[in-house]
Amino acid sequence: xxxxxxxxxxxxxxxxxxxxxxxxxxxxxxxxxxxxxxxxxxxxxxxxxxxxxxxxxxxxxxxxxxxxxxxxxxxxxxxxxxxxxxxxxxxxxxxxxxxxxxxxxxxxxxxxxxxxxxxxxxxxxxxxxxxxxxxxxxxxxxxxxxxxxxxxxxxxxxxxxxxxxxxxxxxxxxxxxxxxxxxxxxxxxxxxxxxxxxxxxxxxxxxxxxxxxxxxxxxxxxxxxxxxxxxxxxxxxxxxxxxxxxxxxxxxxxxxxxxxxxxxxxxxxxxxxxxxxxxxxxxxxxxxxxxxxxxxxxxxxxxxxxxxxxxxxxxxxxxxxxxxxxxxxxxxxxxxxxxxxxxxxxxxxxxxxxxxxxxxxxxxxxxxxxxxxxxxxxxxxxxxxxxxxxxxxxxxxxxxxxxxxxxxxxxxxxxxxxxxxxxxxxxxxxxxx
Amino acid sequence: xxxxxxxxxxxxxxxxxxxxxxxxxxxxxxxxxxxxxxxxxxxxxxxxxxxxxxxxxxxxxxxxxxxxxxxxxxxxxxxxxxxxxxxxxxxxxxxxxxxxxxxxxxxxxxxxxxxxxxxxxxx
Numbered sequence: 001x002x003x004x005x006x007x008x009x010x011x012x013x014x015x016x017x018x019x020x021x022x023x024x025x026x027x028x029x030x031x032x033x034x035x036x037x038x039x040x041x042x043x044x045x046x047x048x049x050x051x052x053x054x055x056x057x058x059x060x061x062x063x064x065x066x067x068x069x070x071x072x073x074x075x076x077x078x079x080x081x082x083x084x085x086x087x088x089x090x091x092x093x094x095x096x097x098x099x100x101x102x103x104x105x106x107x108x109x110x111x112x113x114x115x116x117x118x119x120x121x122x123x124x125x126x127x128x129x130x131x132x133x134x135x136x137x138x139x140x141x142x143x144x145x146x147x148x149x150x151x152x153x154x155x156x157x158x159x160x161x162x163x164x165x166x167x168x169x170x171x172x173x174x175x176x177x178x179x180x181x182x183x184x185x186x187x188x189x190x191x192x193x194x195x196x197x198x199x200x201x202x203x204x205x206x207x208x209x210x211x212x213x214x215x216x217x218x219x220x221x222x223x224x225x226x227x228x229x230x231x232x233x234x235x236x237x238x239x240x241x242x243x244x245x246x247x248x249x250x251x252x253x254x255x256x257x258x259x260x261x262x263x264x265x266x267x268x269x270x271x272x273x274x275x276x277x278x279x280x281x282x283x284x285x286x287x288x289x290x291x292x293x294x295x296x297x298x299x300x301x302x303x304x305x306x307x308x309x310x311x312x313x314x315x316x317x318x319x320x321x322x323x324x325x326x327x328x329x330x331x332x333x334x335x336x337x338x339x340x341x342x343x344x345x346x347x348x349x350x351x352x353x354x355x356x357x358x359x360x361x362x363x364x365x366x367x368x369x370x371x372x373x374x375x376x377x378x379x380x381x382x383x384x385x386x387x388x389x390x391x392x393x394x395x396x397x398x399x400x401x402x403x404x405x406x407x408x409x410x411x412x413x414x415x416x417x418x419x420x421x422x423x424x425x426x427x428x429x430x431x432x433x
Numbered sequence: 434x435x436x437x438x439x440x441x442x443x444x445x446x447x448x449x450x451x452x453x454x455x456x457x458x459x460x461x462x463x464x465x466x467x468x469x470x471x472x473x474x475x476x477x478x479x480x481x482x483x484x485x486x487x488x489x490x491x492x493x494x495x496x497x498x499x500x501x502x503x504x505x506x507x508x509x510x511x512x513x514x515x516x517x518x519x520x521x522x523x524x525x526x527x528x529x530x531x532x533x534x535x536x537x538x539x540x541x542x543x544x545x546x547x548x549x550x551x552x553x554x555x556x
Binding site for chain 2: 021022023026050053056057060061063064065153155156157
């Protein structure tokens with residue numbers, strides 16, 4: 001039989017596969033390839049990067065991790081994209097421009113110098129975000145597409161972030177990519193005149209990315225700090241680019257910073273969820289809160305009051321309260337009253353009811369909750385059931401409380417959420433005795 | 434000490450829909466398993482086989498018949514192999530039990546390599 005590959009000389013692995021390397025690289029590599037191939041070929045760029053990562057899964061277990069994993073991945077992606085483009089040569093839609101650009105990229109002797117990856121990445125990723133958030137696309141499609149191609153989310157992860165199904169998300173993605181191709185959308189950061197309508201969608205996307213990291217709907221790890229960091233990084237990039245540094249962008253960044261500052265205190269040593277009133281506030285990141293306050297001040301320009309302004313104010317009210325008892329709930333309720341006018345979504349209404357409970361008590365809060373219509377989304381939204389159960393418990397309606405906690409348990413996504421609700425149910429059983 | 438080949442089979446395109454995060458998580462398991470073999474000094478080599486290809490030869494009525502792969506009669510195809518050096522089949526089985534390929538529900542076949550005849554006894 002053939003002689004197997006020789007064993008490596010060193011017993012230590014050549015390189016650490018840092019957390020989320022593939023997720024990060026996915027967005028960077030798709031952005032990079034899309035700049036070379038043009039936005040019309042976004043689907044080819046995405047396929048090429050996915051292919052490269054699957055090739056890594058096929059080859060690295062046998063051959064070991066290469067010394068330069070990123071370079072390995074991008075080379076495989078280049079060649080996959082080239083193969084796909086060449087296959088179209090006989091067809092009407094053959095894109096010789098893209099093939100020429102890619103050939104130059106692969107072989108620097110034919111023209112262009114090899115890319116300096118780290119320097120170009122930020123702009124390439126911003127440009128791709130604006131492609132994904134083009135006004136020709138419906139907003140939900142923009143958000144899903146950005147999460148998929150810029151941020152490296154899987155379809156299942158996006159479905160969970162949206163409380164939707166994988167089939168629905170897939171359809172959205174396919175249609176979005178077709179729209180980009182058919183409209184020949186350009187790969188660029190938009191001009192000042194185009195900016196306002198495009199920026200709104202971009203901010204939605206970044207906030208959803210942050211929320212996915214913050215609420216962590218998947219798996220065992222409640223907090224994917226890394227996704228929050230990624231959202232903060234991209235939003236910070238927007239505040240640093242004069243073309244995109246609008247008050248609303250500063251408001252969103254402030255909101256993210258206030259929430260991220262509380263991340264270290266949100267779970268205990270066992271990884272279990274801690275409520276706001278149980279958190280050790282000395283663990284909150286003071287430097288981050290101060291950074292948030294600076295951006296909140298920069299957000300206070302112009303005459304446009306966005307939902308991000310209100311949410312940042314809300315987060316600031318919590319982040320600057322010395323202890324839970326000192327929380328200014330009347331101020332918070334007033335902010336929610338404004339927010340529910342701008343954004344009467346079930347999530348906002350549920351959170352308003354929770355603030356109302358602090359100001360007027362559980363009976364008033366329960367009335368408010370019960371008046372929120374049960375749409376398809378809020379049924380799967382476990383926070384509603386948890387709050388409803390909690391208010392019933394405070395009012396002494398223990399059987400109803402149990403029913404709602406059980407409903408919440410049925411739609412909880414993460415392990416810590418599950419353990420939190422199981423603990424609630426156990427405590428309830430003891431109270432009943 | 435005897436050497437064993439661990440033959441890993443995988444169904445093709447099983448992983449097409451994994452997210453980058455999931456691909457990395459799976460890959461990390463393989464890397465850790467492989468590193469473990471190296472650290473225990475039982476790793477002797479490994480080789481990936483090219484997917485979706487292959488040739489089979491067989492004689493029929495005195496003629497050699499060549500069939501081109503992939504061979505679709507089985508659900509799983511041989512994707513690659515590891516060679517390890519351990520005292521017995523039992524040890525090879527224990528090692529294979531922890532292989533991520535098995536954790537993913539796929540087949541592993543173990544075969545002992547025929548030890549070469551010592552040079553001193555050759556004519």
